[in-house]
Structures are given as C-alpha cells and as structure tokens.
Amino acid sequence: MSYIPHTHEDEQSMLRSIGLQHRDQLFDEIPAELAAPALDLPESLNEMQVLRLLSKKAGHFDERRCFMGFGAYAHHIPAAVWDIVGRGEYMTAYTPYQAEASQGTLQVIYEFQSMMAMLTGMDVCNASVYDGASGLAEAVLMALRLQKKHPNPRVLVPDSVHPWYRQTLRSIVSQQGVQICEMGHNAQGQIDPSYLDEEIGKGAAVLVLAQPNCWGVLDDVDHLTDQAQKAGIKVVALVNPTSLALLKPPGAWGTRGADLVVGDAQPLGIPLSSGGPYVGFLACRLESVRQLPGRLVGRTVDLSMRPGFTLTLQAREQHIRRAKATSNICTNQGLAMSAATIYLSLLGAEGLARVAAVSHQRMLELTRLLEASGISPFFAAPVFHERVFRLPVPVQPVLQAMAQRGFEAGVDMGSYDVALQHGLLVCTTELLESEDIRDYAQALAEVIREIQS
Amino acid sequence: MSYIPHTHEDEQSMLRSIGLQHRDQLFDEIPAELAAPALDLPESLNEMQVLRLLSKKAGHFDERRCFMGFGAYAHHIPAAVWDIVGRGEYMTAYTPYQAEASQGTLQVIYEFQSMMAMLTGMDVCNASVYDGASGLAEAVLMALRLQKKHPNPRVLVPDSVHPWYRQTLRSIVSQQGVQICEMGHNAQGQIDPSYLDEEIGKGAAVLVLAQPNCWGVLDDVDHLTDQAQKAGIKVVALVNPTSLALLKPPGAWGTRGADLVVGDAQPLGIPLSSGGPYVGFLACRLESVRQLPGRLVGRTVDLSMRPGFTLTLQAREQHIRRAKATSNICTNQGLAMSAATIYLSLLGAEGLARVAAVSHQRMLELTRLLEASGISPFFAAPVFHERVFRLPVPVQPVLQAMAQRGFEAGVDMGSYDVALQHGLLVCTTELLESEDIRDYAQALAEVIREIQS
Amino acid sequence: MTLIFEHSIKGRRASAQAPLVRPECVDLPKHLLRSVPPELPEVSELQVVRHYTRLSQKNFSIDTHFYPLGSCTMKYNPRGAHRAAMLPGFLARHPLALPEHSQGVLSCLYDLQEMLKELTGMKGVSLTPAAGAQGEFAGVAMIRAYHQSRADHRRTEILIPTAAHGTNPATAVMCGYTVREIPVLDNGDVDLDALQLALGPQTAGLMMTNPSTCGVFERQIKKIAELVHAAGGLLYYDGANLNAILGKVRPGDMGFDVLHMNLHKTFATPHGGGGPGSGPVGVHERLLPFLPIPIVGCNEDGVYSWLDERDIPQTIGRLSAFMGNIGVLLRAYFYARQLGHDGLLKVGAYASLNANYLMHRLKDVGFKLAYPERRASHEFIITLEWEAKHWGVTAMDFAKRLLDYGFHAPTTYFPLLVPECLLIEPTETESRAELDAFVEAMKSIRDEARDNPQLLKDAPHTLPVRRLDDVRAARELDLCWKSGLSGDK
Amino acid sequence: MTLIFEHSIKGRRASAQAPLVRPECVDLPKHLLRSVPPELPEVSELQVVRHYTRLSQKNFSIDTHFYPLGSCTMKYNPRGAHRAAMLPGFLARHPLALPEHSQGVLSCLYDLQEMLKELTGMKGVSLTPAAGAQGEFAGVAMIRAYHQSRADHRRTEILIPTAAHGTNPATAVMCGYTVREIPVLDNGDVDLDALQLALGPQTAGLMMTNPSTCGVFERQIKKIAELVHAAGGLLYYDGANLNAILGKVRPGDMGFDVLHMNLHKTFATPHGGGGPGSGPVGVHERLLPFLPIPIVGCNEDGVYSWLDERDIPQTIGRLSAFMGNIGVLLRAYFYARQLGHDGLLKVGAYASLNANYLMHRLKDVGFKLAYPERRASHEFIITLEWEAKHWGVTAMDFAKRLLDYGFHAPTTYFPLLVPECLLIEPTETESRAELDAFVEAMKSIRDEARDNPQLLKDAPHTLPVRRLDDVRAARELDLCWKSGLSGDK
Numbered sequence A, B: 001m002s003y004i005p006h007t008h009e010d011e012q013s014m015l016r017s018i019g020l021q022h023r024d025q026l027f028d029e030i031p032a033e034l035a036a037p038a039l040d041l042p043e044s045l046n047e048m049q050v051l052r053l054l055s056k057k058a059g060h061f062d063e064r065r066c067f068m069g070f071g072a073y074a075h076h077i078p079a080a081v082w083d084i085v086g087r088g089e090y091m092t093a094y095t096p097y098q099a100e101a102s103q104g105t106l107q108v109i110y111e112f113q114s115m116m117a118m119l120t121g122m123d124v125c126n127a128s129v130y131d132g133a134s135g136l137a138e139a140v141l142m143a144l145r146l147q148k149k150h151p152n153p154r155v156l157v158p159d160s161v162h163p164w165y166r167q168t169l170r171s172i173v174s175q176q177g178v179q180i181c182e183m184g185h186n187a188q189g190q191i192d193p194s195y196l197d198e199e200i201g202k203g204a205a206v207l208v209l210a211q212p213n214c215w216g217v218l219d220d221v222d223h224l225t226d227q228a229q230k231a232g233i234k235v236v237a238l239v240n241p242t243s244l245a246l247l248k249p250p251g252a253w254g255t256r257g258a259d260l261v262v263g264d265a266q267p268l269g270i271p272l273s274s275g276g277p278y279v280g281f282l283a284c285r286l287e288s289v290r291q292l293p294g295r296l297v298g299r300t301v302d303l304s305m306r307p308g309f310t311l312t313l314q315a316r317e318q319h320i321r322r323a324k325a326t327s328n329i330c331t332n333q334g335l336a337m338s339a340a341t342i343y344l345s346l347l348g349a350e351g352l353a354r355v356a357a358v359s360h361q362r363m364l365e366l367t368r369l370l371e372a373s374g375i376s377p378f379f380a381a382p383v384f385h386e387r388v389f390r391l392p393v394p395v396q397p398v399l400q401a402m403a404q405r406g407f408e409a410g411v412d413m414g415s416y417d418v419a420l421q422h423g424l425l426v427c428t429t430e431l432l433e434s435e436d437i438r439d440y441a442q443a444l445a446e447v448i449r450e451i452q453s
Numbered sequence C, D: 001m002t003l004i005f006e007h008s009i010k011g012r013r014a015s016a017q018a019p020l021v022r023p024e025c026v027d028l029p030k031h032l033l034r035s036v037p038p039e040l041p042e043v044s045e046l047q048v049v050r051h052y053t054r055l056s057q058k059n060f061s062i063d064t065h066f067y068p069l070g071s072c073t074m075k076y077n078p079r080g081a082h083r084a085a086m087l088p089g090f091l092a093r094h095p096l097a098l099p100e101h102s103q104g105v106l107s108c109l110y111d112l113q114e115m116l117k118e119l120t121g122m123k124g125v126s127l128t129p130a131a132g133a134q135g136e137f138a139g140v141a142m143i144r145a146y147h148q149s150r151a152d153h154r155r156t157e158i159l160i161p162t163a164a165h166g167t168n169p170a171t172a173v174m175c176g177y178t179v180r181e182i183p184v185l186d187n188g189d190v191d192l193d194a195l196q197l198a199l200g201p202q203t204a205g206l207m208m209t210n211p212s213t214c215g216v217f218e219r220q221i222k223k224i225a226e227l228v229h230a231a232g233g234l235l236y237y238d239g240a241n242l243n244a245i246l247g248k249v250r251p252g253d254m255g256f257d258v259l260h261m262n263l264h265k266t267f268a269t270p271h272g273g274g275g276p277g278s279g280p281v282g283v284h285e286r287l288l289p290f291l292p293i294p295i296v297g298c299n300e301d302g303v304y305s306w307l308d309e310r311d312i313p314q315t316i317g318r319l320s321a322f323m324g325n326i327g328v329l330l331r332a333y334f335y336a337r338q339l340g341h342d343g344l345l346k347v348g349a350y351a352s353l354n355a356n357y358l359m360h361r362l363k364d365v366g367f368k369l370a371y372p373e374r375r376a377s378h379e380f381i382i383t384l385e386w387e388a389k390h391w392g393v394t395a396m397d398f399a400k401r402l403l404d405y406g407f408h409a410p411t412t413y414f415p416l417l418v419p420e421c422l423l424i425e426p427t428e429t430e431s432r433a434e435l436d437a438f439v440e441a442m443k444s445i446r447d448e449a450r451d452n453p454q455l456l457k458d459a460p461h462t463l464p465v466r467r468l469d470d471v472r473a474a475r476e477l478d479l480c481w482k483s484g485l486s487g488d489k
C-alpha cells in the first residue's frame, strides 16, 4: 500500500538513467552502520480498512447535547464552509510564496485580515497564529517589544484568564525570562480596580484583559483599560470573536482602546475536533505592525497596474529575518483561517449578532430554570454565554450521570481551582434550542436529587 | 428563510424600473380566481435545524454489516470519488449543451463511454439512462427497433431476471403493446437451452440474458447467445459491471457477441442510498448507434483544430427530434456517471478484478461455513457474489433476529417467488472481511437454532 | 486536453483503493471468464485526483457563473442539502433494508409527498420518476390507464402546443400515442380555435406547461381545461416551469389532472452536469388508482411503509428497480423544510421579479422581446432576428460571446417557434448586481455585433477550446478512446 | 478581482445560516455593548459560494499542479485521510469531553506516538506542537530545561549551520539563546573545523537537519554528534527533511537527542495554503522528563488518558490551550496505518529516486547542480548563476516562467548560501511522466532565457495577475479593506 506511481519498469529505467542498479544505491553516501534496524510497525491497510477502523473510533459524539465551553465552543458551521475550504485548491496549496499562483489564498487572507480588523476595532490583524493561547504569548512578547523601556518586565495576568492559556503563556514567555504576575478576582468574578492599582504600584509593562473571562463574566474593560494605560501599561485584550458582534470591540475600550487584541477564531466555523486545529489571531494598531508576528497580506498592483495580493512585511518573518524575526512561526493555521473568513461572510454582522444574542439568551433561560431548582451562579456579574453554577453536590458524579442521559454537561471548575469546588461551568450556544435547555435543567435537577438521596 | 438576495430597497427599485408598485402586480395576467388558497406547510427552519432533523432521520445504518444485494451492491467507494464529484463545477452544471463552457463534463462523459465500452466489450456506450431496470426497457425497445421485420414482437425474459426489472420493463414497454414472455429456470437456477428452443419455435424478437442472474447464478451465455442469434433473435445482455472484470464481456458471448448490453453502474462507486440515484448504461455496436437512446459525446476539433468534446448525434434525442426521438430521456444520471468514471480510474482493471474476486471468494467462504451448519444453496450452479440459501425455518424471523445482531442478513426470496419459500439471498463483497463472514455464519446458525427451539 | 487513458502505464495501480490480494477464482468455469482484462486506465490516485480536479475547472456551473439557461431553473443548490443527503446513515442504507430501520428516510419521503400535494393542489403524489421526462411518461401512462379503465379505447391522440418541450411529444409516442400539435398565437397564448378543432373523441389529453416555454402565463387556462374535459380528455401539466408560480397559483386549481415536477429545478437540487434529477408526479382524485409504485404510506400508528401493487392494484407499475432518486428527494425535502411556508411562497414572486426586471432592462438597451406586451414569468424570450438580418450574427453567436464575458449562455433556439431566440431565466437567487452585469455584457456584445461581427462569429475566445465542430463530431464519430489510436498526447 | 465586501449590500443576509430571530440583550450593561456593527460583508449564500469557489481556482495546489517546492514535501494528500478526520464523531468532540467518551481518538493518538517513536528511533513523543516551528520551540526549550535541571547555567548558545531554515535561529532566540552560525563546505557537509572551534562550555546544542537543506546527507553526522556531546551540548534534529530517509535511517540512531517531525510534510497531511500542520517532538531518554504536555498515556487495562503536569512534573509545559492539531494528527495516523510497515519503508527510497532522476535529467539538459558530486536526497539544488550572469535572468525569473508552463515553482533563493538557486523536491508521489514534462519545461525556458530573456522577466503571462509589485505592497501598506475606499469595482 503506497502512493508511489512507479511500475517496476519505471523504476528500472529511472535507475538506469541515473546509472544505478538498485534504489538502495541512492543511499550509498550514508554510513552503513546507521541503517535503520527492522522496524515494528503495523501492516499496510487499504483505504476501506482504515476508514472502517476510524469510523468506529470516531463514535457518535456528535449526537450528544454539548453544554461545554471553557475555550472551545460548539456553534453551527454552515455546510458551505468546509465544502469550499476542503477544495483541493485551498487544502493542498502551500503558503502563498508564489503570489501570482496563489491569488485565491492571498485574497482570502486579505479578507480575513479585514474582517477581523473590523470585528476587533483594530487597524490590522495577522493571518493566524497557532491558537488563542500561544497567540496570547505572542501578544505579550509583542507588547513587551513595544515597551522597550522596561528592563525586567512584569506582565499582569488575572486568574480569570483560562488556566491553560496562562500555562501556555508561561511556558512560552518564561524562556525569555519574562515574569508573569497573577491577579486575583473579586466575589463577582471580576477584576477589582484596587487590585490593579496595587500591581501598578509594583511596576508593570503589560496587562492581559479577558472579555468575557474564562467563567463567562464581563469586566468593566473601559475603566481597567484607562487605568492601565494611564500607568504606561500596554493592554492586551483577549476576546471571543463571536461575542464581539454584541460587545464593545477592544479597539474602543476606554479612551484609547486596547493596544493589542488576541483570541481564538475557533467559534467562527472551526469544528471542536477534540481541541484542534483552531486558529489564533492577533490584531494591532497600524503603527505597531512591524512588531506583529505571523503572516500578512497586502494589496498591491501587477506590471499592468491591476490589483493583486502578495505577502508583505516579510522582514518580520523568520524566513527573511531569521534570528531577528518577530517570532519563529512559519506554517500557521491557514485553512482554519479560510474557514473563518467564509463563516463570517455567510453570517455577516447581523447573523453573528444573532448567534451571540441567542447564545446569551439561552444562558438566561438556563439560569432562570436552574435558579428555580435552587442552583445558583457562583458569580453575580453579567455573563456572555457561559457561567459557573454552584452545585450542592460534587461535580464529577454529576457529569457522569448527565453523560448517561446524553448531555456533555459542562466543565468541573474545581479541578482547575480549589476555590471553585462544586462549580460547574456551563456554556450555551445557538445549537441548543429552548427545549434542550429545559431538558438539561430537568435532567440536572434529577441527577442532583439522585446523588443527594 | 430563503435564498433570495434582495433587500427591500433592491426590490423597490427593481419594481420601479419595471413600472410597478408591488411584486404581486407581476402576476396580474393571472385570473384572480386561480390564486392559491392559504397553504398548509411547515414553518421555515434554518440550516442548523434541518441538519439536526435529518441527522436523526439518517440514523446509523452505516454501522450495520450488510449482506444484501439483489440489484444494489455495497462496495467500498474511494473517498476521492465524491469529494471530486461534489465539486460545484461538476455538481451544479447543467447538461453540457454549451460545449465550450462544459469541456470538463464532456470529457468525463467521453471517458465514461470509453471505459464502459471496454468493460462490456462493445463499441459504444451511452452516457446514462435512469437505472438498470428502465435501461432494460430502453434496451428492449431499441432491440425491437433494430428488428424492423417483427410486427407483433415477443420479448423473451427469463424469470431469473430481477422481478422488479421485469416489472419495470413491463410497465414501460407494454405502453407500446410489446409482449413480454417469461421463461422458467431449471433446478440449477439456469436457463435450459430446451426452454429457449421452445420459445424460438413460437417466434421471438428479443432475448434478455442476465449474467449473473438475480440469484447470482451464472448461465452458459455463449451457448444461449448463439442459439438465439441463429434464430434471428437480438440478445440483450443484462450485467453487473463489477463482475465484468472477471467474467467474459457480452461483446464476446458466443460467436458474434450480444447485440446490446445494459446494466446498472451502481456498484461502481455509487452509494446504496435507499435505492437511488443509480445509473443505467446501454452499450451497442457502432452500426446500431443511431438507435441508441440517451446522451453521447464525441471528440472533435475546434476552429484551431485543437481537440475538444461535444454532444453528438443529437438527432436521436427529444430536444431535436421530438416525437421521432429514440427515447424521451432528457435529464439523466450525469453525476453518478461521473462518479463511476472516477471509480473506474481509481480501480483500474486489476483493482476491479480484485474487488470482484474477493467478493466471489467471500461467498465461497460463506457457503463453506453455512454448509457445515447444514444450510445449503438452493441452486448448485456457480455464482458470482450472491447466492440463495435454503433455510430450515421461515426467513422473516431470521432477518429480524439477525438485524438484532447488527446484520442486514439478506433478502427473503419467498416474498418474490413462492417457489423460493425459505430462500435467503445473501450477497458478499469486499467490504466484508473473512471475520465478518465467520461472524455471520455463526450468528445465522444460532438464530436458526433459537427459532427452531 | 489529455485523456485519463493517456496517463496510463501498464501495471500501475492506485493501490489504496482495492483489496490487497487477488484470490484465484478456480471454481468458475473457464469459458465464463474474461481472457483479456479491459483497458481501464492504470494511474495513481494523485493522477486521478489531479486529472478530474483540473477537468472540473473547465466547466461553467452555478457555483462559478451566472447561468440564465431558460427552462432549466439554474438556481442556488444549497450546500446544506448536499451535506444532509451525504450523511453516512442515508448513503449506506440498502433499498431493501427492513422498514423498521428505514422509518427516518420514509418519514422524509412521506412528508415530501404531502408538501408537494399541498403546493400543487393535487390529491396524490408518487416520487418514483427519476426525472421530468419519466414523470411525463408516468403521467401519460396514467391518462392511458384511466381511459382504458373506462374501456374508452378510441383515444389515441395527445395534443401538444407547438411551444412545448421536446420531451412532451417524445413521451406521448413512448406511451403509444400519436401527437397533434396546437399552434400558439403571436401573444404567446394557445390558439383556442385550433384547439377546439383538434379536440374530439380521439383526444386522450393535452400536455402543456403554464407558464409556457414562451415565458408567459396562459391566460385562457380555465377555458382550455373546460374544453379538454368536455371532449373527454385529461390535462397534463409539465411542471418544469413550476418555479414561476410556486406559492402563487396551483396547477390543481387551474384544472390539471396530472403533473410532474422537476425537483432539480423548482426544488433546487443540483443538475450534476446532466442529472440525476427527480420528477415526482401528482394527480387529481380520478387518477389516484394509477399512480406508479412505490409510494410511501403511513398507518394510524405513524408507521411508514412502501406501498406497492398489493396496495395500488391498478398502478401503472414500476419505473425503475427501486424507489427513484432518493438522494435527490432528500435534497428537495431539505429545501422545502428549510424554506418552509414563508420561503416557498416567495419563490415564484422573486423568480418573476428578476425575470421581469431583466426583461425590461434588456429592452431598454435595445433588445427585441418576443412578447413585448406580456409580463414575463420566471423567464422570457428575446429574438435576435433583426440583428441576424442586418449584422449577420446569430443567437448562437451571441451565446458564444457571452461565455467570453463570464456568463453562461441562455437557452438558444428554443422554443422553436421564435426565430433566433434566447430564452432567459435568471432565477430568484441571483442578485440585482449580477443581473445588471449581464445587461451590460449583452449591451456591449450588441455593440460588438454592429461594429465587429466577426468577433462574435469567432467566439468564444477565452475558453479552453474555441468553437467546436459539431458537424465533424457527428460525421467522423469518435465516441470511445482506443489504445494506440490516441489523437493527441 | 472583486472583494467579498464589494458584493455587499446593506441589509442583505444569507438567512439560512443564522438563528431566525435576534433576542434583545437587555440584561447587559449598555456600556459593554457595541454601538456600531462591524462592517462584515452582507451577501447571499450563493454569492459566498461563488466568490470563494472562483477564488479557489486562482490557486496552484497539489490537486491541480506539480508543486516541486523544495523543503516543503508537497506530496499527495490522501482524500481518505480527509474523510476520516471529517467524521462527525471526531469533529463534534469537545476537547474536555470525558475520557470515557474519547477512548477512540485517544487510542489513535497513542498509536501514532508509538509509530513515530519507532520510525525516528526516539524514546518518547509528544504530539502537541502545532507545526514544525513550535516543535523546534519545544525541542530547544527541552534542551534548556535539561541543562537547567543539571544546574548547568553557562550554556547560552545554540549552533546552527548556515544552510538552516529560518525557523531554527528564530526558535533559538525565542528560547532565550544566542545563535552562532557554522559554515557549510562546498560539498554540502558541515565545516567540522569551524564546528570544533565553536563548541565550548557555552554550547547548549546544535540544530541541524539531515539531509540538510542543501539536499545532501551529512556524512559526518556520527562525528558531529560525538563532538557536540563531548562538549556537553545536545543535538536537535529538524525533521522537515525526514521524508528523505523515512524507513532508511533514524535520527535517533544518528545520535540526535531531540527532533520534531513535520507531519504536514512526511505524513502527507495537507498544507492548507499555510497550515494547519503538526510538529510532534520526539526525544531520547534523557529528555523524557521535559516533554511538553499533554501526552497520551495508556494504563495496564488499556485505558487511555491525557497525561499532564501531574504525570510529567518537569514538563516544559503547555504549548497551546488544548491538545495540538488533532485533526491533522488523525490524518497522519490514517496515512501511517494505510502505508503500514511496507509502505512507510518505501517513502524515503522513492522520494530519493525521483529527486536523483530529476537531478540527472536536469543536468543532462544543461543545468548546473549546486552539489554535482553528491547524491540528491529527496531534493536537490540547481544554481542559475551562469544564466544570471550571461543572460541577465534570475532564479526568480525562471520560477515565474515555470508558472506559465503549469508548474509551481521550486523554492527560490533558499538555502541562502547558494546563489541564484532553485531547491527542487519532486516527492515520491509524482510520476515519471510528470518529472519528464518538468524537465522539458525547464529546458524550454532555458532556451527562452537565451533567446528572449524579456519573456522571463515579464513572466508570468498566463495567470490571473502579472508579476506583482512587492515593494509597493510593503511601502504603501494596504492590509485591510475600508468601506468607501475601495480601489476597484
């Protein structure tokens, strides 16, 4: 089983024209003692066999009702999105280095940059980093480059930022000796301006502001942005792009707007797929663009002065600038970015706002029903489309019992933060109809009763 | 919910340029009393809602092990086939009337014609009729046109031809007063030359010869073809195209070969899909091509003498010849035909022979195992990849019990022919591994034991 | 232009796609076996993917081009419907699967039958015909069965207006009838006097579409129905133009006894470069006993099943081995459910708006309408007779030149009764900007026709091939590649 | 060239794709809300499908063109792998789904880890890096963690041969190291003397690929490994070129301590016009404690689970929020399972056969090889220095002209040390006929370069755009469409 097209005769005549007898001679420069030993690998299978195997492994997760969020969100993905993105011309092309032979991909990137700039309220958006979390690290490093004066820079990160985003940030930026300082939250799940004041007092270069935060909670970002920027701190906004159809774009936070905006565009047409591939984005002001990592496409003209697209500002990138590049990123998440572009075209501002508003609405419905059963939110502040509920029983058995009933019921917050013991993070999107919300609330109440008795 | 792109302003300005106020005025030539009443139709849904609905309705049939054949065959379909055929350029094009803007579809058709001609051993194959059964009717009508001398023509159809093919043939050709005479089979499930002699004595114009027949049985087609043709009877071969990778092509049957070849190309990359769309084909000798119904593509040249493709011999077709056309067929099964073309390219002669040989081999394995449990074939003659087994118990409860175990166990022959009471038609293809065959044989033995006790 | 056969090399295989071994078939009698393998291409999987991907790019299609092909209703084919029909649970279902395992698909088909009845004003529907022409066949066969069931054996003739589609006369003949054509007046309506003269005890029925293929609504339809019925004939409705009136007028209410619908037109299922389509038939009460099988029934317990000759003993029978083009029916079901009441009621209205707008704009830039006094239905006709006479360019030249402008050509030379005509059907899913761009192109081509007619005669100039030699194609038949005879490499 | 924004009209919607209603969000504080909606395009579904379908046709890709882009391994991406990864049961799985519901996908990932270990000769693998560069990051971070775990804080420098890919130095810097470049000899091997001079107590490690980006196998690799290890440094293997030796030699056996693989090269997962890829890392025994999380573990009962910092306390940590590019990993798993032992062992052999054949043929028609005395690996370099000097055409001119011939250009101007170079990698999935056609094109372009160099300088001539002005792109930055400012309609 292989995809090699040669027949035995092909091979023989090709070897002859090289002047060899056997294809092993092609490796005669390699010291013999390095030859690979016999390898223990499974036998060849044909497509039918592997597909059968993998169909079994895939199972029927798609039939469960998903109430999980926490950084990965189940939305409806229009059928057209992956039908188009899956076309060979998009899927099997390389990075568009040969611009004239890649106008398709290049124009899609330009459109993505444009849409994301509008959504975030910024001037420029790059054409993807790996994901939101590694993107956050790139954003923080970029913010630090914009803050040349700080010799031993402190980065303020609220503990309401997704714990795995914080872990990722730490593993990446700590290599360069950057110091991460975690900031606590108040009883509302929000950042208290007084905590920020305290940190400002200690000196800081960068503040990460998540809106909504990892518990769905909305902060008073205007105030916090102003407060930080007044102290010379760069503000990195970490956002869910779906929410931006409703919420104030970071470019408009406070008086001057956030300095950088980062996030994961997964909610925009990218399947959950166990956690990847997703697609990070990073947006900034035009004046900072030379510090932006990742690919950028510009519109220009050809020899006949017709418009066309090409990669630009490549002097930021590793293949030109090598050790002096803004990042080592090369291959990015191109196809997922293309999917997001098509998704945004299909939804438009109104469609995306409906997705966001219905997702939010469902959470209100759920909160009402759960409160009626005596289950109340951990935090009182307003939320977007996810919320932590305080269960009267341990979360793990609840998840198991709900799973039996066909619900992926949420995420156990206690396993990330002991302070949130008995906290169940639930997310609702437009994929859930009001009926699903009612079924869930009823099932949850039953399950808790069973566990209690 | 609709796919209409106009905004209210579009509509207004368009109406204005026509000189109207409201779109209802577009219908002012229609007598008012004809206006449709209020209609009882379901409410609009969005894509997400309909997909959820239909995913539920689709269920998990794909996980059952399928041992059913009887005119529709489960084979592996390479993923590339429908990925390519599903491309908008193929799927959303019309019949290639504008040749210069349809070279893609036209070349695919030309390649299909070529492959099917080779497979059947004929000179020409049309680019699809609706399915094998309606194709059989077209073939018989064509054979009769080739037999101008017969005033009140009799068509001989063995009862080993699929009963629904016979029904279809009858409903179509009986409109023109054609007489169908059914011929019996011998204890082997084959056509006895003596029956044919008897019918020849009564005078006949056309003989239909199915190879394999609907029970999988192989006939001595050389002898029968010669016998019929000697008596001036046109022979219409009805074949399973997969089997032709192994079996003698109808073009080589007997001394002169069959006159026409018809069949359903469903086994060549077309999903079972509850019974359709499938794709009939009809092949003939070059000298009869002007009587062939359906579309034909020819290779020609353009103004610069470069090769290209175009529909040809359209004078056979209804859009040119109207009442004098060879058939009323217009829209055919184009996309399924394209799928078959890609399938055949991927499989090649050797691949298709492997599919056929493994399908056959699995039936040998199954027969061996079932005979060991005392279940023997109804007919002793050699078969291709399906066979009728005589069960010691009624078939219906067996099917139910096997279904419980995840098997689509076969087709109850008794419901088509009382003489085949207790006959279970089982089909095996390369989709089933030897292990599946063993599981089936074991399950069947158990099920029968349970029913008997 | 390279054929897949020209990529072939003896002994190559796309090895992932076949069983790993080839068992010997020693048990089969040698004389039944093939002695020489067929010369199918021997190519790698990459070669296949590349060949057919590149070929696809040589097509115009709805997904790539405006395609205003009259009578064909080339509207957007929702990708969601394709997704649904390609669900593995649908694709893998055997046609003879136990009904217990098929309730899902049966319920869709049943609901589709019901929706089609409601939309057409008919009393029964069978989904089995595979395309419009097979629907016509079923319809005319039912007309025949009806007359025969009444022992009315004199009726040997079907009346068809001259504007009709070729499938109508071809179908009548396939059903053993002779065809008599009825002329159409200059205003696009049927010539009633001629009709009256033609009607008689030999009349089995009349086949027509409304709006007709002239792109206008037959205003005298009530009268026509009365006359045909009075003569003992039945009325057949060719539903290829149903898109024009969907949600507005129902064939059943106009007096038609039987009809087919082209789901691949009105219900937005893709044409696939020639099919598969689907042509369900609907009937009035008196033809119910004759519907083709199978049909989906539903009992009191809500259990669905296939009905066959045991349930409908007078059926005209089966039209294909199994149950018609179910994959297409599922797409139509998707479309109907998605549009729902409100969406379906808009289809005809906006199809007509686009056609009338385009007609007015083309008239304004100088084109001659075939029926200038009439409203367009979902389509309309312009005639280039004047241009042909004065500038020597034909409708076909216009059509070919449009391809250079990136528009698929309208239907040419149909209906036959209008000289040098283009039948133009924009459909309701095209935007105003697209229609305006088409008008600009037409205007510009008309200028070219005046100033440089050769440009049109040599068109197309920008496609993979220039104008093809049809005459040679038919005269020097090359229908099949033969090894060693390849015309080009 | 029309942007999707230019199809937009205020108030239009692809209505099938969003909820039917828009609830008011009255409970949210007004100051948190957006006041003006973003100017996303307002287009119909048909417009979107048509726009992006047409755009796609402006791309070269493996599915449409030979794409011999050196260092990128543009080989056939099996459609079966795409089908598998797009199974709804995989797509819909939430990353935090209960492990009980994820045993299927976890078992694939576990098996993939095992196969990658076997193929590279490494002791542990983490699949989490999202691409090659992130794999490099993880690898160098592990080197750093290793030295730190031994309290060896003097090591501040990473050595990198000049031929290396740009990600190598960029990665070293991201990990806080300084980079020292090691020259490469005229025969393509590393300059051992220079290496020896550079090594010292400050050396954290050496990053290299083998075969190198010069397209030749580093013959002194054993010696290099000894030297680096003797100096207390570790060896990093950039696996972008693993395709060349897959099944033939293993990095682990050559003495490398840590490596990444580009599954989007060697394991045939599609490049997607820039990603997503996947860059798993493999490590030798001593780096096992530092592998990035999560990793898939399997207990004695055959139950799979994600291992994290609780299991691997010295881990360098997490590289992304979840578990890497699982959709890509599933495709690679598919590929590895399908090829299996026999197929995987052939990859390197036939990749090398194609490269050596193409190299010899190009030499025969007059091209100058950068390393004429050496075997090609899976790729090789030609230099057009002579042509540039005598005819005034550059490697880039050749590259652009190749596009006109229907071939994607090879990698230009990389590696930096060879002047006017083209790095050519045919891969093992291309047929001999395709390679021969490429040779013919190159020969013909060389003739054109001699006879009519301007033809090359103006190339491409047949693509949607002519040669683009990069300088203007960087100088007059236009990175984002703005309403009312549209340059063209």
Ligand SMILES: Cc1ncc(COP(=O)(O)O)c(C=O)c1O
Residues within 6 Å of the ligand: B329, B330, B331, C071, C072, C131, C132, C133, C134, C165, C167, C168, C209, C213, C238, C240, C241, C262, C277, C278, C279
């Ligand atoms: C008016 C009319 N009637 C009938 C038909 C035949 O329909 P089908 O092609 O589906 O057989 C067509 C199709 O082109 C048509 O336009």
Ligand SMILES: Cc1ncc(COP(=O)(O)O)c(C=O)c1O
Residues within 6 Å of the ligand: A329, A330, A331, D071, D072, D131, D132, D133, D134, D165, D167, D168, D209, D213, D238, D240, D241, D262, D277, D278, D279
């Ligand atoms: C030699 C080499 N190293 C590293 C990389 C980086 O890999 P990636 O693009 O997956 O980050 C590449 C990719 O082009 C490469 O060719």
